[in-house]
Amino acid sequence: MNELAISAQGLTKQFKTRGGMVTAVENLSLRVTPGETYGLIGPDGAGKSTATRVILGLLTRTAGESSILGFDSMADSYEIRERVGYIAQQNVLPADLTVMENMRFFAGVQCVSAEAQKKRIPELLAFAGLSNFTNRLAGRLSGGMKKKLALACSLIHEPQVVMLDEPTLGVDPVSRREFWSLLGDLRAEKGLTIFVCTPYMDEAERCTQIGLLYGGKLIAAGTPTQIKGLLPGHLLEFTPAQFAAAQQRITGMEGVLELQTYGEKLHVFVDDVGARKAQIEMALAAEGIAHDDLREIEVRMEEAFISLVQQQTEKVGV
Amino acid sequence: MLRRIWAITQKEFIQLFRERATLILLLVAPLLQLALFASAIHTDVKHIPMVVADQSVNQASRAYLNAFVQSDYFDIVATVASQADLVTAIDNGQASLGILIPPDFAAQVKLGQAQVLMVVDGSDSYTTNSAYNTANAISQSYAVSLIHHSVTPLTMSVRILYNPDLNQLWFIVPGLLAALVQGLTLGLTALAVVREREVGTIEALLVTPIRPVELMLGKTIPNLVIAFANTTSILAVAVFLFGVPFQGNLLLFASLAIIFAFSGLGLGLVISVASQSQMQAQQLSGMFNFVGMFLAGFLFPAYALPPVLRAIGYIFPMTYFLPIVRGIFTKGVGITAIWGQVAAACGLLVVVLFAAARLFRASLD
Ligand SMILES: Nc1ncnc2c1ncn2[C@@H]1O[C@H](COP(=O)(O)OP(=O)(O)OP(=O)(O)O)[C@@H](O)[C@H]1O
Numbered sequence: 001m002n003e004l005a006i007s008a009q010g011l012t013k014q015f016k017t018r019g020g021m022v023t024a025v026e027n028l029s030l031r032v033t034p035g036e037t038y039g040l041i042g043p044d045g046a047g048k049s050t051a052t053r054v055i056l057g058l059l060t061r062t063a064g065e066s067s068i069l070g071f072d073s074m075a076d077s078y079e080i081r082e083r084v085g086y087i088a089q090q091n092v093l094p095a096d097l098t099v100m101e102n103m104r105f106f107a108g109v110q111c112v113s114a115e116a117q118k119k120r121i122p123e124l125l126a127f128a129g130l131s132n133f134t135n136r137l138a139g140r141l142s143g144g145m146k147k148k149l150a151l152a153c154s155l156i157h158e159p160q161v162v163m164l165d166e167p168t169l170g171v172d173p174v175s176r177r178e179f180w181s182l183l184g185d186l187r188a189e190k191g192l193t194i195f196v197c198t199p200y201m202d203e204a205e206r207c208t209q210i211g212l213l214y215g216g217k218l219i220a221a222g223t224p225t226q227i228k229g230l231l232p233g234h235l236l237e238f239t240p241a242q243f244a245a246a247q248q249r250i251t252g253m254e255g256v257l258e259l260q261t262y263g264e265k266l267h268v269f270v271d272d273v274g275a276r277k278a279q280i281e282m283a284l285a286a287e288g289i290a291h292d293d294l295r296e297i298e299v300r301m302e303e304a305f306i307s308l309v310q311q312q313t314e315k316v317g318v
Numbered sequence: 319m320l321r322r323i324w325a326i327t328q329k330e331f332i333q334l335f336r337e338r339a340t341l342i343l344l345l346v347a348p349l350l351q352l353a354l355f356a357s358a359i360h361t362d363v364k365h366i367p368m369v370v371a372d373q374s375v376n377q378a379s380r381a382y383l384n385a386f387v388q389s390d391y392f393d394i395v396a397t398v399a400s401q402a403d404l405v406t407a408i409d410n411g412q413a414s415l416g417i418l419i420p421p422d423f424a425a426q427v428k429l430g431q432a433q434v435l436m437v438v439d440g441s442d443s444y445t446t447n448s449a450y451n452t453a454n455a456i457s458q459s460y461a462v463s464l465i466h467h468s469v470t471p472l473t474m475s476v477r478i479l480y481n482p483d484l485n486q487l488w489f490i491v492p493g494l495l496a497a498l499v500q501g502l503t504l505g506l507t508a509l510a511v512v513r514e515r516e517v518g519t520i521e522a523l524l525v526t527p528i529r530p531v532e533l534m535l536g537k538t539i540p541n542l543v544i545a546f547a548n549t550t551s552i553l554a555v556a557v558f559l560f561g562v563p564f565q566g567n568l569l570l571f572a573s574l575a576i577i578f579a580f581s582g583l584g585l586g587l588v589i590s591v592a593s594q595s596q597m598q599a600q601q602l603s604g605m606f607n608f609v610g611m612f613l614a615g616f617l618f619p620a621y622a623l624p625p626v627l628r629a630i631g632y633i634f635p636m637t638y639f640l641p642i643v644r645g646i647f648t649k650g651v652g653i654t655a656i657w658g659q660v661a662a663a664c665g666l667l668v669v670v671l672f673a674a675a676r677l678f679r680a681s682l683d
C-alpha cells in the first residue's frame with residue numbers, strides 16, 4: 001500500500017472573529033507515510049491544534065486539501081473517525097465514569113464487538129498500566145494516568161493512525177517519558193502512524209519526521225537531523241559575567257552567524273570553531289568581561305527551532 | 319447506528335445513577351410542585367370577608383344580610399356606620415366586600431325600588447369576580463323571594479359537560495400535568511450538550527463516528543425514562559390523591575405522553591445546543607418554560623392570544639398536548655377527536671430533533 005497516512009496541500013484555515021479574519025493555518029502542506037511518527041512542532045498559538053482539527057474534519061477548511069488514509073477530511077469525516085484515534089489537547093474523558101466504563105463507552109460508539117472488547121480492553125489497560133484501576137473514576141486519576149487512559153480509549157477500535165494534540169501537557173517528566181515509550185511500543189508492534197503536536201523540543205527529537213509550525217506556516221520540515229542540519233556553522237556556549245555587554249560585543253563580529261540567549265548562557269553560532277573561539281575570547285578580555293570556558297556543543301532541536309524562527313521573523317521584517 | 323445510540327444511552331444512565339441525589343430530586347420535585355399547586359387552588363372562594371354598614375337595622379335588612387351569611391360565601395367581619403368606613407375597611411385589607419344598606423331600605427323594598435351599595439376590592443381580580451358574582455346572585459335570589467306571587471318568567475336548565483360541579487381542580491390538574499411535564503423535560507436536556515462542551519468532554523465524543531442525531535437520541539432516551547416516570551407519578555397523585563377522575567384510555571394517554579415528553583426533551587436539546595454556557599441554557603429553559611405556560615393555553619385559552627403570540631406558541635409541545643391531555647383526561651375522548659393535535663405534535667418532535675442535530679453541527683465551527 002503506497003497510500004499516504006496523512007496528507008495536506010495548501011491547507012488554510014481562517015476564523016471569523018470580531019476583530020476580523022484570523023488566519024490560524026496558512027498554506028500548510030505535509031505528507032506522512034504509514035508507520036511514521038510525525039511531530040508538528042510549534043510554540044503556543046502556532047496553529048497546531050487548528051491544523052490537526054481541520055485534518056480530522058472537526059473544523060471546516062477555508063482552502064486547500066487534506067486527507068487521512070486517502071479519505072477526504074471534509075467529505076469522508078466519518079470514515080476517518082472509524083480509523084483514526086485522536087486525543088484532543090484539552091482531552092477530558094467523562095470524569096464520572098470509571099476507567100472500565102470509559103473503555104466500554106468508546107468501544108461501544110466505535111461499534112467494537114463484544115468478543116473483541118473482551119480481548120482488547122484488558123490488553124489495552126495492561127498496556128497503559130491501568131489494570132489495577134479499572135473501577136476508579138476517571139476524574140480521580142492522576143494527570144499522567146488520564147492521558148494514558150485517553151490513549152487506551154483512542155486505540156480501542158484499532159486505528160491505523162493516531163493524532164495526539166499535546167498529549168503530555170501538564171504531565172510530570174517521568175510520566176511523559178512513560179507515555180512516549182508507550183508510543184514507541186505502538187509504533188514498533190503495530191506499525192501505527194503517529195501524528196503528534198507538541199511545543200516540547202525533546203519530544204520533537206523522538207519523531208521520525210517533524211514539521212516546524214510558526215504563525216500558521218510550516219517553516220521547515222524533515223527528519224530531526226535534517227532540521228538541525230539546516231543551521232549554518234557550529235555552536236559555542238559560555239556564561240559571561242556581564243551578559244548584556246557580552247551580547248552587544250559579540251553581535252555582528254566577523255564569523256558570528258547568530259546569537260541566542262539560553263538562560264544566563266550565550267549560544268553563538270560561528271563559521272569556524274578554531275578561529276572564532278580565540279577571537280571571541282580576546283574581544284571579551286579586551287572589554288574586561290569575565291566568562292567561563294567557551295565550549296562547542298551539539299546543536300539541539302531547541303537551538304535549531306529558535307534559529308529558524310529568527311530567520312523567519314527577519315524575512316517578514318524585510 | 320443503534321449500537322452507538324445504545325452506547326450513549328448507557329453512558330448517560332450510568333452518569334445519572336452516579337448522581338443519586340440529583341436523580342431523587344428529579345423524581346420527587348414534580349410531585350411536590352403538583353401537590354403545592356393543587357392545594358393552593360381553592361375549589362371555590364368561600365368565606366370572603368365582608369364589612370357591613372347597615373343604616374336601617376330592621377327585619378328587612380337583617381333578612382337580607384342573613385342570606386349572605388347563610389350562603390357560606392361571606393363572613394361579616396365588621397359592622398361600620400358609613401360608606402367612608404366601608405372603604406377604609408377595604409383599604410386596610412380587613413374585608414374584600416362592603417355592603418351599605420340605606421336607612422329607608424324596608425320602605426323602598428315595599429315600593430319595589432330598594433337599592434343597596436356594594437363596594438368591592440378591585441385589587442385582586444380573582445376574589446373580586448367571585449365576590450361580585452356571588453353577592454349579585456344572592457341579592458337577585460333574595461329579591462325574587464320577595465315577590466311572592468309572581469311566576470318566574472324564565473328558568474334556565476344548564477348541563478355542564480365533563481365537570482358538572484365546576485370543580486376547579488378537575489379543570490386545572492390536567493393542564494398542570496402538561497405544564498409540569500413541559501417544564502421538567504426542558505430542564506432535563508437543557509444542560510445535556512452544553513455541559514459536555516463546558517467540561518470539554520465533547521471533543522472526545524466528536525471524534526468518534528457518532529452522528530449528531532445519534533448523540534441527540536442517546537441523550538434523550540434516559541431522560542425520556544425519567545420524564546415518563548414523572549408523568550406516571552403525577553397522574554397517579556392527581557387521580558388518587560386529588561381525586562381528579564381520569565376518563566379516557568390510559569394506553570392512548572401513555573403513548574401520547576411519550577411523544578409529548580420526547581418533544582419537550584428535544585426542545586431542551588435545541589436550547590442546549592444553541593447555548594454558549596450552562597448558565598445561559600438554564601436561563602433560556604426557564605424563560606421557555608414560563609413563556610410556554612402563557613402561550614400554550616394553560617393560563618389563558620390560546621384562541622384569546624394575538625396572532626403573533628399564537629404563532630410563537632406553536633413551538634411549544636404543550637400547545638398541542640394541552641388539548642390532548644384535557645381531551646383524554648377530562649373528556650375521555652379517543653384518538654379521532656384529537657388526531658390533528660397528535661399529528662402536529664409528532665411533526666414538532668421530528669422538527670425539534672433535526673433542528674437540534676443541525677444546530678449542533680453548525681455550532682462546531
Ligand atoms: N475558534 C477560534 N476562533 C478564532 N480564533 C481561533 C480559534 N481557534 C484558534 N484560533 C486562533 O488560531 C491561532 C492558532 O491556534 P491553535 O490553538 O491552533 O494554536 P496551537 O498551536 O494549538 O497553540 P497551543 O499550543 O496554545 O495549543 C491562535 O492565534 C488562536 O487564537
Ligand SMILES: [Mg+2]
Pocket residue numbers: 048049050089165166
Ligand atoms: Mg493547541
